[in-house]
Amino acid sequence: MSSSPKITGVICTHNRERYLKRCIESLYRQTLDQTLYEVVVVDNGSTDATADICRQFEHLPNFRYVYEPVLGLSQARNTGWKNSRGSYVGYLDDDAVAEKTWFEKALWSFEQVNPAPEWVGGPIELEWETEAPAWIVGEYKTTLGWLDWGKEARFLTGPAERLGGGNSFYQRAVLEEMQGFDTRLGRKKKLLLSGEETQFQHRLKATGGRLYYHPDILIYHFVPQERAEPAFFYKRYYWGGITDHLMSKTLQDISFESIAQEQKSGSSLGRLFFHTWRALGLFTDTEQKIQSRIYLAYVIGWLMAVVRYRWNSEME
Numbered sequence: 001m002s003s004s005p006k007i008t009g010v011i012c013t014h015n016r017e018r019y020l021k022r023c024i025e026s027l028y029r030q031t032l033d034q035t036l037y038e039v040v041v042v043d044n045g046s047t048d049a050t051a052d053i054c055r056q057f058e059h060l061p062n063f064r065y066v067y068e069p070v071l072g073l074s075q076a077r078n079t080g081w082k083n084s085r086g087s088y089v090g091y092l093d094d095d096a097v098a099e100k101t102w103f104e105k106a107l108w109s110f111e112q113v114n115p116a117p118e119w120v121g122g123p124i125e126l127e128w129e130t131e132a133p134a135w136i137v138g139e140y141k142t143t144l145g146w147l148d149w150g151k152e153a154r155f156l157t158g159p160a161e162r163l164g165g166g167n168s169f170y171q172r173a174v175l176e177e178m179q180g181f182d183t184r185l186g187r188k189k190k191l192l193l194s195g196e197e198t199q200f201q202h203r204l205k206a207t208g209g210r211l212y213y214h215p216d217i218l219i220y221h222f223v224p225q226e227r228a229e230p231a232f233f234y235k236r237y238y239w240g241g242i243t244d245h246l247m248s249k250t251l252q253d254i255s256f257e258s259i260a261q262e263q264k265s266g267s268s269l270g271r272l273f274f275h276t277w278r279a280l281g282l283f284t285d286t287e288q289k290i291q292s293r294i295y296l297a298y299v300i301g302w303l304m305a306v307v308r309y310r311w312n313s314e315m316e
Contacts, residue, residue, distance in 0.1 A: 005086045007038075010041075011040070011042070011091075014045060015046045017048045021056070024063075028057075030098075030104065031103075040065075040066060042066050042077075044068050051065070064083070078180040088172060093145070098218075109212050117155065117211060117212035120169040123219075124167050124221050127222045144221070149215075153216075165197030166219070167219045178207075181200055230290045
């Protein structure tokens with residue numbers, strides 16, 4: 001085992017034995033010298049064969065298994081960086097595989113780009129289990145994880161430009177200084193919250209932090225058949241509305257621009273009536289009906305958060 005890997009790859013997982021093995025394997029097909037990186041799997045309270053799968057990799061250099069019993073993706077991510085030994089910490093979704101240059105180009109970005117970025121990431125391609133429906137384009141692809149800012153390595157400066165949390169590297173010192181990810185956000189138990197990466201990005205940029213995109217820091221994110229169904233998007237956008245409302249409360253001291261405010265400002269009675277009309281299928285086609293129902297699910301989620309949720313034990 002190397003005593004001082006430069007960079008750490010963290011896989012946070014919870015009952016995903018179906019995907020985990022190929023995810024780990026992709027991190028041992030890298031172009032970067034294996035002595036320069038480590039792989040840490042954070043088992044977030046799994047009850048399936050996750051531990052058994054990890055034991056198959058114990059003989060590989062710089063592989064470690066860490067058990068985190070407190071459920072929550074933000075909790076698991078924080079456990080990951082706290083157990084890392086590299087100066088840079090990357091996160092890879094457990095249902096994704098990394099391109100062979102993943103570690104090499106991330107390390108290059110931190111060490112060669114001037115000024116040095118605090119957060120580095122790259123594109124996320126979708127790997128479909130079944131053929132993608134025609135209506136899943138644009139924003140809906142992004143909801144499934146898709147991200148692509150082109151073929152040029154560059155700093156991201158536009159207000160809408162972001163990096164995906166499941167394909168991101170950070171300076172470990174920055175994670176420590178900012179105390180990692182907000183455990184009030186992110187997946188936990190039965191709550192399908194998200195937004196911990198978006199919140200972190202706003203916090204980081206507010207302190208002058210820089211995001212750097214490199215097209216060769218590439219992953220392929222698996223999309224199972226059930227996530228290509230309208231029901232998944234209704235549920236996802238409902239929780240997206242809840243997330244954006246709660247996240248805005250955590251960023252009240254920061255200039256906060258997000259889809260939440262865009263939806264809120266655009267939720268006039270006229271627009272709401274229009275989408276309700278389309279959602280009922282009156283004089284519209286199937287795709288328009290689905291899109292309107294997704295929009296309404298988001299609005300309902302936002303309103304539910306306003307009425308119901310507070311920062312109390314229910315959200316912890």
